[in-house]
Amino acid sequence: MATGRSLAGVYSARATRPMPLRAGARAPCAGAAAAEPAAEHVRRLVAEFDPAVPLDSAVTPPSGWYTDPDFLQLEIDSVFFRGWQAVGHIWQVKNPNDFFTGRLGNVEFVVCRDANGKLHAFHNVCRHHASLLACGSGHKTCFQCPYHGWTYGLDGTLLKATRISGIKNFNKNDFGLIPIKVATWGPFVLIRFDDESTEDNVYDTVGNEWLGSASDLLGTNGIDTSLPHICRREYIINCNWKVFCDNYLDGGYHVPYAHGDLASGLQLQSYETLTYERVSVQRCESAPAEPDDFDRLGTKALYAFVYPNFMINRYGPWMDTNLAVPLDSTRCKVVFDYFLDKSLLDDQCFIKKSLEDSEQVQIEDIALCEGVQRGLESPAYSVGRYAPSVEMAMHHFHRLMHANLRHCMNTVLYCNLVNSATFQLHKKHVCWL
Template sequence: MGAWVAQTLKHRRVRSPLCLPQRWIAQAWRMSELWSTMSGTIWGGENLTQIVESPLGGLSCRNRSSVGGDDDLTGLKTTPSSPRVERTLREFRRHAPVEEASTPPSAWYTDAEFADFEIDRVFGRCWQAVGHIKQMEEPGSFFTGRVGKTRYVVCKDGEGQIRAFHNVCRHHAAAVASGSGCTHSFVCPYHGWTYGLDGRLQKASRLAGIRNFSARENGLVPIRTATWGPFVLISLAESKASEASSDVEEGWLGSAGPTLSSAGIDSTMQHVATREYVIKCNWKVYCDNYLDGGYHVPHAHSSLAACLDLPSYSTSLLERVSIQSCGAAKESGLVRVGNVATYAFVYPNFMINRYGPWMDTNLVIPISMSECRVIFDWFLEPSLVHDKEFIDSSIADSEVVQKEDIILCEDVQNGLSSPAYDVGRYAPRVEQAMHHFHCLIYDDLSAGMIS
């Protein structure tokens, strides 16, 4: 099919498919659809500009290094569902009980078109944990990041209010901030447009002669922000006129808030360390590994398994949160582990682990179809924050487990591409939280379908 398009372009002496007469474009599109049905690919050949239908019914182009390759999800536009995505989604039997259900098909983890559709529907419509209040201690403190494909900057203004904005200059779309730090204003590195910590445009030079321009209407675009316990949250969903803190808790945690608070997840914990890992697996693979009810622990984490009373492992399912807990082995005697460990998963990508004097969090950020970034933050009870030896040894033990998980997750991602695997089964007594996670994804994606 790629050769046919190339010959057509050569024959017509045009540089782009958009220069073709509409009947040629329509014919090419129909033939590519037929070819994709027959062979499972669309317009084979490398570095070919792919013609795709836009949501508005016209035609647009985007470059792909190879069909079915890894797109950078952070740069994708909102994508309507296609028949193939709908078929892939509905291969998962959403309403089957866990005892009868199969896991989602491997295409949920390996198909670039599915990933395109997923990124907005899962990450763009709910409250997300993006940081912690210790990052916001001083006026002018800020940090940056992404939710799905949206860049954001969170800051503390001069009045002590935590604010969030789309991290994009209103002039020509460059990022106005990077990394984290402390500042009095955000200065775009491209043309110097300057914004206050309240988002207002303060300076835009060399605009002599411009018409119909208002600085007030060209400030940074705000994003809703809130805090719960020690965590900073943002929401990309449409703004509501007013939203009480109880509404934020309900939207983010459902009925799990009091349970998490009683487990010691609160703002008294002191932040002591951050680590970041880039892992070569789909973000859901990493979440699945976390949600298997400790199934893999005795096989993959011998040092951790020795500290836990694995027969006591239990799982509770709430609206958008699952809570796994496990007692400590009586003979472990480790201060780091304590008497009980609580592992809370807040849909879609945030993990809170509370054990002994420690709390750590894992934020899982999709990078591409087969790669994710995991940000670890460690928090400690105030009485131990100056015990450097204890902190270093505890984090070293934690990193051993993390490295073991990375090996597992990257191996699973490779296996998901095998022709020998499509779906698996759940271990019903331990993998309820994983099944719950998959059902929530299904609900978000099916609600956003455009047939």
Template sequence: MVQQFNPDDPIQEALTPPSSWYTSPNFLSLEFDQVFFRGWQAVGYTEQVQEANSFFTGRLGNIEYVVCCDENGKLHAFHNVCRHHASLLAFGSGKGSCFTCPYHGWTYGLDGALLKATRITGIKNFNVREFGLIPLRVAIWGPFILLNLEKETLSQQDCDDDVGMEWLGSSSEILSTNGVDNSLSYLCRREYFIECNWKVFCDNYLDGGYHVPFAHKDLASGLKLDSYSTTVYEKVSIQTCDGGEEQGQNDFNRLGSKSLYAFIYPNFMVNRQDRYGPWMDTNLVVPLGPRRCKVVFDYFLDTSLKDDEAFVVKSLEDSEKVQMEDIKLCESVQRGLESPAYGSGRYAPMVEKAMYHFHCLLHRNLMK
């Protein structure tokens, strides 16, 4: 299936990946092993663990993880699995000085050390130091928390030193100087469960605004679609578009603004007005099955506008409308991919460069 896509064909001649990439359970298993369990993956934002003893949990494929901040303010991440009989330790998010297994009461510190193993009198050849939580590499870039799920070990110092270049390549400085930074405050989260393969959502995001005038008429009215441009970097593609006519002092697409849409391979997106804009949202696409995914939207806002209820409500309503329109599109595409009438498609070379880049990166990882 992997070889049915040829990245050596120029975009003007290339066929898109076959429908089996979007429908096969075996293909999704390969993607977890070769794509999601390699390299850095965005999993959250720094405000989730800003306070001492705070934590949050998540799942990617069959990996359950917990990210936490200990009492000294140090960030940690672990497999969220008790070393005794495999129960999950923590659920959701919250605060606490330790993790206590709800099954048999084994207790771990936020540094991963096993603090208490209940009722083990008579056990032999047991070394408490060997039964701490299994660590995961964790790092921070800007406002985002990243995990590396590879099995090979690497020092935490190496993670901190290299994460920007490893995750973003040469686009790191470009993003940080265009407002993808810690200048905004966290606002809220929304989650959407969509009946489509995770790549369908990514493809929709990466079509260079191709679908916007047809599917998002209200959004299109606030954008100068003929200004759409795409720049491709090592693992990142950045789409930009100028705003439309002035509609109000706090309007997201006010006159002179530029919207930036950054796709960070394989499944993370950052939507930001230029460095002077008040709003940013991120989209994290989590595969749940061959034809199902969860998309996590996190919203960030300039602190001066957090109390502007009218602006916040209107912005979230506009975002919700666009997401409902996109969900309808993506679920329709998934049904079409499952039809015997479709095998592969073609690219529109002038607008779908970012999508083609995404497929080529996938192919490269899957062939390793």
């Protein structure tokens, strides 16, 4: 996911780029080191949303949250470079030597299993002249740079540096791949760029850090490793990534108006929303199915949103996930992965019809999201209101965003004040000498 632009006065380039770290080194606070003050208009955009106002009186974030490139850069620093981020699933790295690649902000990464089956994640950048090492996904016994042939083991060790005879002050142990913290929870692969988590990435600890008190609810409602992966679909949508999330979080508000077929299979009066620290869960019972009806929804559906951009949908024999990845301030990529109960793997008719029904919902949602984005860019719109009885999860999402954004800006301001005070003290001593 690339913004394709400089920081445009929000932060210095150094501030937004996670620094290369040796294993065990402590990551700097994203956006803090060597940072310049946030652009004043970005500060104003953050301040225009007041998370303390009760839901029934609150206004939504201003349209600039969804259109401003500088605001997106602040989000990448303060939201995506902090805490665990879902990036894939365990079926992509099921076997030793499996790997997959991705991009988050300006970070290129690769996740892999070494020959012993240990899971790793690294910056997908050769230490010689910065070429990308791997592309896509697959099965490799090593990563060889396509530029000059430097070769790395799947444990990150530099195995071969070509044509470096005569080089001085070079220790190959200092030139392995830069590691990224990686873990799994259930069927999901997670990475993080800060250094605030425990060193022991065991299931319960990661679950508590990623999901908080919602981990038990999700872990006991069929969100586990028992469902094989069926397929992946990707959509490029002409909207800000938060527009897609907002659409997901409206408590079924849009379903009867936009998804007629889906609405007929749900008892929307049973819709309920639960909020946790970093998770919101929407639940709805399904309409009774006739004996001969096609039934992919089962008796109830659970829709879990994991802040900031990961959605888990569990219904009947299916689980699907949606990952909304920013491409720029007005475009995102949404990755859908489908998982199915083992008992139905051979029922190709059921799978085909289920995926067709899901595809229809996605097409309808894409049209909605792209229409909202165009409206957000119109001068006629600034802020909106929440429907208090259904849009509590959306409000919860916006409050979490605001907390991250404010924390990042306050950290930058503090660092700038400290740096300024240190400089003034140094200048005073120089003058005295």
